[in-house]
Amino acid sequence: MNSLILPFTFPFMADAAMIAVIVAIPAALLSCFLVLKGWALMGDGISHAVLPGIVLAYAMGLPLLVGAFAAGMICALSSGWLDANSRIKPDTALGVVMAGMFAVGLILFTVFPPGVHLDHILFGNILGIGPGDFAQALPIAAAVTLALLLKWRDFALLAFDPVQARVSGLSVGWLHYGMLAMIAASVVAMLSAVGIILAVGLLIAPGAIAFLLTRRLAVMMALATAIATFSSLAGIWASFWLDSAPAPTIIVILTAIFVLAFGWRQLAPRT
DSSP states (O other), X not given: OHHHHGGGGSHHHHHHHHHHHHHHHHXXXXXHHHHHHTOHHHHHHHHHHTHXXXXXXXXXXXXXXXXXXXXXXXXXXXXXXXXXXXXXXXXXXXXXXXXXXXXXXXXXXXXXXXXXXXXXXXXXXGGGOOHXXXXXHHHHHHHHHHHHHHSHHHHHHHHHOHXXXXXXXXXXXXXXXXXHHHHHHHHHHHTTTTHHHHHHHHHHHHHHHHHHHOXXXXXXXXHHHHHHHHHHHHHHHHHHHHTXXXXXXXXXXXXXXXXXXXXXXXXXXXX
């Protein structure tokens, strides 16, 4: 029992576990809709596209998360607009916007090197978070979680049948761009915890795993949340004993659970 709780007796490990769970819950809920809607790579695109916003915010003396959110929204809205107003497929539009913004960010990083090490931006600094990180992540996570829990049926109808959603009188445009805004906000919330690159793991894996285990959306959302929470705590705990980076360890555990879920689905009797 002592070995189970020992890592969390250290304040920096307890803080890391707390913020990991805070950002994992909204990410897990979002991942369900991203998987169902076929937007799995949207989180990846937005997480990469925030880099120029971070660098420009530093150059202008603004909070880094303000720049990250602005850049994430530009990526999300630009990809959504190209998808709706051109013959370009969604993944192509996202790839063009994401690659362009990430490349611009890397160039700006060499011109205006921020006071934050690039590794912390890309991979997070979960063991070095402070009160300011909680103050930024908690309101975003709470707002995204509340919005998804209140409107999950509307988002579900939009994901399964956009035409029926429009006929039913739902504000499809608001739901569409609202989802993009929540993705961008969640990436910003995860910035200090898991970084730009690894944020995509939390935005895809929990929903993908739950999708393999159930066909009911409400159960899928509950499973995804439980899986993301468990993986976050287990990743922090395992990183203490393995002397590894916590964020990649969390993603490795999520990947292992996905492999187990996929194997179980393949071996389970067909019904």
